[in-house]
Amino acid sequence: NAGVTQTPKFQVLKTGQSMTLQCAQDMNHNSMYWYRQDPGMGLRLIYYSASEGTTDKGEVPNGYNVSRLNKREFSLRLESAAPSQTSVYFCASNSRDARTQPQHFGDGTRLSIL
Amino acid sequence: GEDVEQSLFLSVREGDSSVINCTYTDSSSTYLYWYKQEPGAGLQLLTYIFSNMDMKQDQRLTVLLNKKDKHLSLRIADTQTGDSAIYFCAERSYNTDKLIFGTGTRLQVFP
Numbered sequence: 179n180a181g182v183t184q185t186p187k188f189q190v191l192k193t194g195q196s197m198t199l200q201c202a203q204d205m206n207h208n209s210m211y212w213y214r215q216d217p218g219m220g221l222r223l224i225y226y227s228a229s230e231g232t233t234d235k236g237e238v239p240n241g242y243n244v245s246r247l248n249k250r251e252f253s254l255r256l257e258s259a260a261p262s263q264t265s266v267y268f269c270a271s272n273s274r275d276a277r278t279q280p281q282h283f284g285d286g287t288r289l290s291i292l
Numbered sequence: 293g294e295d296v297e298q299s300l301f302l303s304v305r306e307g308d309s310s311v312i313n314c315t316y317t318d319s320s321s322t323y324l325y326w327y328k329q330e331p332g333a334g335l336q337l338l339t340y341i342f343s344n345m346d347m348k349q350d351q352r353l354t355v356l357l358n359k360k361d362k363h364l365s366l367r368i369a370d371t372q373t374g375d376s377a378i379y380f381c382a383e384r385s386y387n388t389d390k391l392i393f394g395t396g397t398r399l400q401v402f403p
Binding site for chain 1: 334
């Protein structure tokens with residue numbers, strides 16, 4: 179069971195470069211999420227998608243864009259990377275009955291911006 | 293706004309019980325969750341509790357909820373070195389499907 183798969187696992191970028199983080203889930207979940215994790219700050223929601231074709235801003239959306247390509251895939255794009263975006267990024271998904279179904283997480287993408 | 297707070301560190305001796313605490317502000321929270329994160333990995337759901345419950349027990353894990361004080365705790369009995377990880381509590385409010393996470397508590401278990 180693959181669950182939630184994120185690629186790449188590690189990436190180093192220079193300031194100003196662009197990059198897309200990929201996420202795919204094979205659990206037929208409706209909702210997908212992108213978080214960033216920074217020391218002492220827990221997980222903060224960047225964007226989420228309640229269903230195919232819809233996306234909404236989370237707590238910290240500035241500097242990011244997302245695409246819900248289909249039900250399985252939800253990508254996160256950094257158009258012009260900044261050092262403040264150095265973080266660990268997690269993708270998660272869950273089913274429509276979100277109140278009883280927990281979010282399933284990928285293993286994360288560790289991104290460093292120089 | 294919604295806010296979830298946890299202490300950052302907890303250190304316990306192997307075999308002792310660990311108690312990780314969490315406070316939240318959203319009174320409309322429906323479900324509260326505990327996740328475990330091991331080094332280099334994503335978050336793994338440990339357990340969750342519905343807001344109309346006071347306690348939930350699952351093997352070595354006991355969750356206590358004081359809804360009046362908006363206080364949630366996770367007790368791990370007979371703590372083992374494999375329990376060393378970061379533990380996150382999270383709340384889901386009634387009106388959204390979004391989770392609000394605490395800062396995480398790093399549990400260190402020493403022999």
